[in-house]
Amino acid sequence: MAHVDLNIALLGCGTVGSEVVRLLAEQSDDFAERCGARLNLIGIAVRDVSAPRPDHVPRELLTDDAESLIERADLVIELIGGLEPARTLILRALNSGASVVTGNKALLATHGPELHEATARADVDLYYEAAVAGAIPVVYALRESLAGDQVTAISGIVNGTTNYILDEMTTKALSYEAALADAQKLGFAEADPSADVDGLDAAAKIAIMASIAFHSRVGIDDVDTRGIREITAEQIAAATREGYVIKLLATARRAPNGITVQVAPTLVARTHPLASVSGAYNAVVTESEAAGRLMFYGQGAGGAPTASAVLSDVVAAAAKRVYGGHAPRELPYASLPVLPAASARGVFTIDLTVTDQPGVLASIAEPFARHGVSIGQVRQDADGPRARVSIMTHTAPRGALEAIADELADNPHVIAVGALMPVEG
Numbered sequence: 001m002a003h004v005d006l007n008i009a010l011l012g013c014g015t016v017g018s019e020v021v022r023l024l025a026e027q028s029d030d031f032a033e034r035c036g037a038r039l040n041l042i043g044i045a046v047r048d049v050s051a052p053r054p055d056h057v058p059r060e061l062l063t064d065d066a067e068s069l070i071e072r073a074d075l076v077i078e079l080i081g082g083l084e085p086a087r088t089l090i091l092r093a094l095n096s097g098a099s100v101v102t103g104n105k106a107l108l109a110t111h112g113p114e115l116h117e118a119t120a121r122a123d124v125d126l127y128y129e130a131a132v133a134g135a136i137p138v139v140y141a142l143r144e145s146l147a148g149d150q151v152t153a154i155s156g157i158v159n160g161t162t163n164y165i166l167d168e169m170t171t172k173a174l175s176y177e178a179a180l181a182d183a184q185k186l187g188f189a190e191a192d193p194s195a196d197v198d199g200l201d202a203a204a205k206i207a208i209m210a211s212i213a214f215h216s217r218v219g220i221d222d223v224d225t226r227g228i229r230e231i232t233a234e235q236i237a238a239a240t241r242e243g244y245v246i247k248l249l250a251t252a253r254r255a256p257n258g259i260t261v262q263v264a265p266t267l268v269a270r271t272h273p274l275a276s277v278s279g280a281y282n283a284v285v286t287e288s289e290a291a292g293r294l295m296f297y298g299q300g301a302g303g304a305p306t307a308s309a310v311l312s313d314v315v316a317a318a319a320k321r322v323y324g325g326h327a328p329r330e331l332p333y334a335s336l337p338v339l340p341a342a343s344a345r346g347v348f349t350i351d352l353t354v355t356d357q358p359g360v361l362a363s364i365a366e367p368f369a370r371h372g373v374s375i376g377q378v379r380q381d382a383d384g385p386r387a388r389v390s391i392m393t394h395t396a397p398r399g400a401l402e403a404i405a406d407e408l409a410d411n412p413h414v415i416a417v418g419a420l421m422p423v424e425g
């Protein structure tokens, strides 16, 4: 079959970009058949053309002039990361009539509306499967497979670094610091792991998924975000004793008057499907009215898995160039508001250290009753003159629990109030 030629510009040749170069070369004949176009890699923009690269990267294609490269491209793959210059380069590519494939979740969760509007104006396409959960085709699932359904909730483990750290703390009883050092040695965590451990990477991903699923605008700043820095070995051990694991969950839920979106360390019951997602793996569970519960599982990071997602977008974008049509447009027609974090409803636990005296439990229970929060379970472990009390509620709004926690901090019997943690399953 005769194929047209499409010029591909690659911006960035790091962990993911270098794997994209390898797969583009190794599978070029198959790709030509799949999309009806020969994909010609015409250049690779990097920051430092003299830096060492894997042998399969053709050095003659390297350039530090991304702008000139974009001018000659039909399709641009952005794998630089960060906000700038990625934003400016993507806008330039879209405005010049090129479709764009990117894995840049930080950019999409910050400047998504601007990029989607530029895409529609230029009558091209923007693809970003790699931006959420690496190899797992969850963007496609939300954008296309579930387009005939009403999504009601999404929850997922979408950050491999934090899942690896929490898993090491659970299975090897390592401290947070030791588990983080291991993750850095293995290359999961960055030298500066803030975006991972503070929950920002997961926040960007859930913002992207919520925007698609609920046809509304959700940005990273809308996400109520908590990371894992404060998780202690004691909390992990207590969770294990009680039949739970602690996971950094990203969740987005449809409520009667809007949506709630959060990232938080969460007690997940061992029987819940997300509890068994271990190491650097990711998983996303969607709930929708007709399909019910679906679960997507796989490698959420790494060069080759992420390159697989990038190339699926490249093949789709190229086929659209050849055969016509567009990827579904991102239309925020539902415009659901993101509700304040305090209104997020769920089951929560709160851990207290108290003096072990008669009447203490009654005084602790009092603010729960006053705020209309029903207690589902109480566990007390005596420890000399103190006791550790762990209270699990029935479904209640987070705001009520925060108010109760503040009041408990002033209770003379309470020595310490631990973190408020959502519970799943």
Ligand SMILES: NC(=O)C1=CN([C@@H]2O[C@H](COP(=O)(O)OP(=O)(O)OC[C@H]3O[C@@H](n4cnc5c(N)ncnc54)[C@H](OP(=O)(O)O)[C@@H]3O)[C@@H](O)[C@H]2O)C=CC1
Binding pocket: 011, 012, 013, 014, 015, 016, 017, 045, 046, 047, 048, 049, 051, 066, 078, 079, 080, 081, 082, 085, 103, 104, 105, 106, 130, 131, 134, 300, 301, 302, 303, 306
């Ligand atoms: N790594 C992963 O597992 C995953 C990554 N992603 C996303 O994919 C994207 C790429 O990530 P990753 O490959 O890990 O990033 P890397 O840091 O490994 O690579 C970034 C690349 O961008 C190049 N670059 C940086 N600044 C510029 C610039 N101003 N002009 C041109 N090139 C520049 C770098 O050049 P040089 O090599 O010369 O320094 C490097 O080749 C990010 O958006 C990331 O969030 C998504 C999912 C998983």
Ligand SMILES: N[C@@H](CC=O)C(=O)O
Binding pocket: 133, 134, 158, 159, 160, 161, 162, 188, 196, 201, 300, 301, 302
């Ligand atoms: N840092 C991320 C990888 C890319 O999305 C993670 O640890 O999951």
